[in-house]
Amino acid sequence: MSLQTRNPATGDVLDTYAELSPAGVSAALDQAVTAQRRWRSLGFARRAAGLSAVAEALEARADDLARLMALEMGKPLAQGVAECKKSAGACRYYAENAEALLADEAVTVDSGSAAVTHAPLGVILGIMPWNFPLWQVLRFVAPTLMAGNTVLIKHAPNVTGTALALARLFDDAGLGEGVYTALVIDLEPTAQVIADPRVAAVSLTGSVRAGRAVAAQAGQAVKKCVLELGGSDAYVVLDDADIDLAATACVNFRLVNAGQSCIAAKRWIVTHAARPAFEAAVRVRLAEQVVGDPFDSATTVGPMARDDLREQLHDQVQASIAAGARCTLGGVLPAGTGSYYPVTLLTDPPPGSAAYADELFGPVATLIEAADAEAALQIANDTVYGLGGAVFSRDLETAEAFARQMHCGAVGINRAVVSDPRLPFGGIGHSGYGRELSRHGLMEFVNVRAIMRA
Incomplete structure (x- = not known):
């Protein structure tokens, strides 16, 4: 063998x-x-x-x-x-x-x-x-x-x-x-x-x-x-969040390693009041990404690791769209050789759809609107996974209280979650x-x- x-x-x-x-x-x-x-x-x-x-x-x-x-x-x-x-x-x-x-x-x-x-x-x-x-x-x-x-x-x-x-x-x-x-x-x-x-x-x-x-x-x-x-980590953006900070963290930590990370920012859960500014900010940042040869210094998103993984991801994207999610960026398999997948944004996937409930392992972000902070917490915890998550708010006391109610092994407050030798890493x-x-x-x-x- x-x-x-x-x-x-x-x-x-x-x-x-x-x-x-x-x-x-x-x-x-x-x-x-x-x-x-x-x-x-x-x-x-x-x-x-x-x-x-x-x-x-x-x-x-x-x-x-x-x-x-x-x-x-x-x-x-x-x-x-x-x-x-x-x-x-x-x-x-x-x-x-x-x-x-x-x-x-x-x-x-x-x-x-x-x-x-x-x-x-x-x-x-x-x-x-x-x-x-x-x-x-x-x-x-x-x-x-x-x-x-x-x-x-x-x-x-x-x-x-x-x-x-x-x-x-x-x-x-x-x-x-x-x-x-x-x-x-x-x-x-x-x-x-x-x-x-x-x-x-x-x-x-x-x-x-x-x-x-x-x-x-x-x-x-x-x-x-x-x-x-x-993981299907929830990054929650509350009404009073610093939008530039939240958008940068969400995009950067969704697309690291072409989105093939267990602890990536996979679900962006945004309150109704914060959504317009946040969605505009992330669209600008997503459009700036360069998908290409990993040996090219200009590349920010390389190919996916295997073609079968790309096919699985695309099936999840298409199933989510069929279920009612809107694809506002990407979502189309490119022509040519290589296991490349475009940077993709899915918005408003319904509960139970792949983009809402499953782990999407690749350069695909999901934006889910919540009416308010209480609804955002419910959506964040509505998953079988529990690895990491984040919350963005200028009110640190509110953010800390929110973080303590998230069902996961690590939470970032106004920052992304990363693994660090000084901190425990794992999930529920x-x-x-x-x-x-x-x-x-x-x-x-x-x-x-x-x-x-x-």
Whole structure:
């Protein structure tokens, strides 16, 4: 069996990779187990040195890695370089802070003394997506390694070249064989790895469909999993919002990575009073976007990562229009080669339609009018997802109260939501469970153990 990568801008085959054999997978698992015994014994300082070397290599190789991402999944070069730098920052954050975050906690008890300690679980499997093939990996790997675990990474097949380049980077950083291992495998072998007793736990970033499958497989094996799935984030614009600020945030954070982001600004929910000015402002900003070659510095929106994803998105757009949504920009498949999709604006989709209720993974924004703030909150929470969201209002007290009622894992007030190593990242509902990043993410793959002394 083999896996193939294609350039989404041209459709050309980039490379073909042999899938790891069952014997090769088993050998990788053995190596990861052996490496974990050594790695956990090194202590925080030496593990931090290794992760700091990874950070330096990410920055040094940023241009090459950005080129690979542009070739394999269409990310504009500047966005790829930024992803490398953000990933390096996560490595440095955990290298500098993990020891303090995982320090023993003294606890007062009725007699004697007690402490809570944090020990690594062992070998952790990360099942990672294609849309941020460095950041999604490093935000899982950095805290997991600093806790003393080793990792196996099953990457999305269409970014196999990037996956292997990252594995070489870890090797060159000197962490040692088996500390970080890329598994070039497809779905069926992945299920077998989840079930393998040498794997202690699983982290998945992916679709709801993939989350259901992994959760079932991990549950059958009675092992922990963390799921970071899709989102349909609501960006709410209230009557007194700063329209320029809101419009800029909504457009920029809808179209980053060609809109292929779980935490993008997917639904713009705007009160009746704010709508005319907001809609005019976003239309200007949407019209300024340049869809094109990710290697062209003028491009702001590259191709979608695969043609099947473009087809799925277009089907959702057409279904939404058929249900009553108005398409006021884009919505037409372009002629020519490549998985390009135009920047699109759908307005007033009815409840239950794809643009109102589902996740649209691409450069398509949805504008929904609400009568007032109360109605806006109801619409914002009328979704099975719960990853991120934002609210825009000049009245910070009102905005804070609104934010606390939004059903999601992170809320921005007069700003977009972004993932940050210092803050927990994750969602509720169909957006998954568990957390990445911050101390909360660091705690996901450790044994929180109580020690009681007489």
